Amino acid sequence: MNYPNGKKSASFRPGKNQQSNELAFGNRGMTLEDDINATNDHYLHLNKAVIHKKPTPVQIVKVDYPKRSAAVIKEAYFKQASTTDYNGVYREKYIDFEAKETKNKTSFPLSNIHEHQISHMRQVREHGGISFLIIRFSYYEETFLFPSVKLFPYWESQYNGGRKSIPYQEIKEAGHQIPFKYQARVDYLEILDQLYF
């Protein structure tokens, strides 16, 4: 079998000690969003889960309707999202997450997240959904699943004189590194299986 599968592709994956960009693999140039979208497509194709990225929220101001051709939006603005970017259903559970990539080497800045996203994550948890962040440290090419329940204390402590970021080491310890695979490039369902089912 030459076709790459989860096990074979493990050799592409940068290990914890392979932090040089020289060791980078096929992932180079792909954003976290690209990788998650490809992963979700793969899950859908396998009929494993139904999870989609929400469209970018846009405030439309002006639209032209030319004769015999498609409507053209001529003026619009980006709006701040009121929820998280991804949601769907897996093994009968509601799944909801936000994905963020940082170039920072030592910590994940909390400024990547907004207050209303925190509220949303809390609400999702209260209603029995599974809520988490996917955080990529692009320098290390490491991607972590970080349950939202572990995010909340950091979020609060920043208003009580605490730090405004989560140290990389704490994400490494309290989070769950997501394996890189050839097709499921950010195979987060594998982590969810261990944590929630």
Added chain:
Amino acid sequence: MNYPNGKKSASFRPGKNQQSNELAFGNRGMTLEDDINATNDHYLHLNKAVIHKKPTPVQIVKVDYPKRSAAVIKEAYFKQASTTDYNGVYREKYIDFEAKETKNKTSFPLSNIHEHQISHMRQVREHGGISFLIIRFSYYEETFLFPSVKLFPYWESQYNGGRKSIPYQEIKEAGHQIPFKYQARVDYLEILDQLYF
């Protein structure tokens, strides 16, 4: 108690035989989307469910970044949605639906729905989510919850010489009329409680 509640507001609701527009109530001029958004806000406020409309999908072609002001989208196009418009979580279940309003008096045209939305609804059901349509007949000011499992046979039969619409009478019989209430203007959770919990 003068504050309108479910029971009181029933007097505003057009009955099955009140089909004249003259009998219309406070709902006049509100679109189905407005009503569902208001209902979802109300559910969120009561901490009953977390259900949001997805943003309109837009293909962004050209963006200007003026100095010292917000980015302006100068050219963009509407894209066809690949999923349904609303989703979220209620009583630990994944909820997913599409809302459509028709001015037609005798039937709901299937052209309101797209093939990939049907695929999406099937996938949602397979993974244990609750999938349905909310259909409003604006002429009668009646709104129905129509489970997607009842939609599928109509969808298929149109390709086998069947009709390209669902008769109003069949929606009335096989669907579930959603009560109009003062705050939860399209109180679909009440129907879900009866059907799925």
